Amino acid sequence: MSDTPLEIDCWDVGQGDCTVIKLPSAKLLIIDVGPRGSPLVDWLNERRHEPIRIEAIVLTHNDADHAGALPSIIMEHKSRIEGIWMLLDREVNAPHFQKIFRSALEGEHGGFYRIRRVENGQTLWEDETRQSRLHVxxxxxxxxxxxxxxxxxxxxxVLESGENRLVAWPGDLELRTASAVLASKPPWILIGPHHGGPSDYPTKAVRKRQSTDDLRNRMVELRAAVEALRASRAYISVGTKNRYHHPRPGYLRLLASQGARVVCSQLTFCCERERVHYNAHVLQGSALLGLGPARTGTSCRGSMRLFLRDGKLIPDEFDLVHIERVSELLRPQCLRGAGWSRGNPLPNFTA
Ligand SMILES: [Zn+2]
Ligand SMILES: [Zn+2]
Structure with a gap:
């Protein structure tokens, strides 16, 4: 395996998802681009004169919080892009689909790249020795x-190395589906799904409406789904004042009870109102990593970087600082997971 590590940046884009992976070739592979106003757009614009090449942009689906920034990126940077991967997630004629698809089409017509469908079995990237790969x-x-x-x-x-599945990006899938898809080989790090508010995880309103039996059955299924996922860590990419009440504290607790360490990109009301109110960041991961800051929200972990070297995932050096700061929060939802308690930082995060 080559010495150059893979650099995986989970960006803080507010409410939305965006991961930028720097391949050993120095080209970028981007999984979701975040919403309109995504810091990725500013970051690329500011680096207009740098020789940045984007091997692929892969959209898990075309919702605005995952794909909204695509039109701006295509408009300004299509000549830097070598491939777009997307799928059909609504009626072909739905205006929202057309907006994303037409912008992608512009670059294909210009001869810059081809658009391909995101479909299981496809390899997005593989290293020379075929040890590590990203695939659908x-x-x-x-x-x-x-x-x-x-x-x-x-x-x-998923990102895999040898026999190990290291990271999984299940987009906005339901928890039970994500678990069924991933359970045969659980990932070390789970992104989301659905910003920590999987749509099959009942909201308070739904809980009230549901019969006790239905609710009990659902909770048994959800617990089994999280158990099967066996993630060591979950990165929840979520916006501070999102309208959807993401993340669901119950889901975070479920993850933690199964041993996962939970990290959110931004602080939400379920952690602390005061800090949100005064926009007092817990840790500005984006600034520390030299990435663009989110235009909205209050960062908790902010952006997070992982390195893949010799088949192992190594997190950036700001984890411990983040834990220390999180322990000052009133109701820290972040890092409730195994092994952590107030004043007892975890010594080692390596997979
Ligand atoms: Zn969605
Ligand atoms: Zn989403």
């Missing part, structure tokens, strides 16, 4: 065609 494991063609809403057909992308 969901959806299959039939699953994509039969899905009744965009989240249901979210692509699932």
């Amino acid at each position: 494991i969901y959806p299959g063609f039939s699953q994509n065609i039969q899905a009744t809403d965009p989240n249901e057909t979210s692509g699932v992308i």
Whole structure:
């Protein structure tokens, strides 16, 4: 395996998802680009004269919080892009789909790249020795065609090295589906799904409406789903004042009870109102890593960087600082997971 590590940056984009992976070739592979106003757009604009090449932009689905920044990126940077991967997640003629698709099409017509469909079995990247790879494991063609809403057909992308599955990006899939797709080989790090508010995790309102039996059954299923996922860590990319009440504290607790360490990009009301109110950042991961800051929200972990070297994932050096700061919060939802308690930072985070 080559000495150059893979650099995986989970960006703080507010409410939305965006991961920028720097490949050993120095080209970028981007999984979701975040919403309109995504810091990725500013970051690329500021580096207009640098020789940045984007090997691929992969959209898990075309919802605005994952794909909204695509039109701006295509408009300004299509000549730097070598491939776009997307899928059909709503009616072909739906205005929202057309908006994303047409902007992608502009670069294809210009001869800059080809658009390909996100579908299981596809390899997005593989290192020379075929040790490490990024590939798509969901959806299959039939699953994509039969899905009744965009989240249901979210692509699932995984980073694997040798026999190990290191990171999984299940987009906005339901928790039970994500678990079924990933359970045969659980990932070390799980992104989301759905900003910590998987749509099959009942909201307070739904809990009230549901019969006790239904609710109990659902909770048993969700617990089994998280158990099967066995993630050591979850990165929840979430916006401070999002309208959807993401993340659901119950889901974070479930992850933590199964041994996962939970890290959120931004601080939300479920952690602390005061700091949100005064926009007092816990840790500005983006600034520390030289990435663009999110235009909205109060960062908790902010952006997070992981390195893949010799088949092992190594987190950036700001984890411990973040834990220390989180312990000052009133109701820290972050890092409730195994091994951590107030004043007892974890000595080692390496996978
Ligand atoms: Zn979505
Ligand atoms: Zn989303």
